[in-house]
Amino acid sequence: MPEHEETMKSGDALLIVDVQNDFCPGGALAIEKGDAVVPVLNRWISRASEKDLPVYASRDWHPVGHVSFREQGGSWPPHCIQDTSGAAFHKDLNLPADTVVVTKGVRFDQDQNSAFDQTGLAEEFRRRQIRRIFVGGLALDVCVQATVLDALEEGFETVLLLSATRPVTAEGGEKAIESMKKGGAVISG
């Protein structure tokens, strides 16, 4: 864990990516120690709330028979199907009542790994004068990576919360960190 941990200030937002049951142990697309991100993210939620900073939570929200599922020629087992318990946020994640939920993965014709992909999230952040985003959640080498790279491309300062994320594969995780660093992300504890 890096020694330096960024502190939050006005103009910052917390973006929690896909901390849903299907990505946690016992879920349909379980990530090793996926649930370990929950207590870490709860501390970041407290920090954001103390300073009255907004919290966003994205969720993967697929229709039955989504194109990203193996049976349809995609890469993944069926997961995060709309309104199932697998698609629910982890029960121990202390999302504030005014959390803004970003729903993605609903398109029939393509997957949306990034929380910015056709959701209007960049416009939402600009409208709320958010300039810097702290990102954690699941999975590091899939949706977290895609979200961080899009955030950087949209011109937001982006802090990856390393201890608040886990990869599908260790190798993928290392590559993801490298690509995010290259894109200009700040890697924080």
Ligand code: VGL
């Ligand atoms: C994700 C695989 C498939 C993620 C979503 O949220 O990282 N991974 N769909």
Ligand code: ZN
């Ligand atoms: Zn998905």
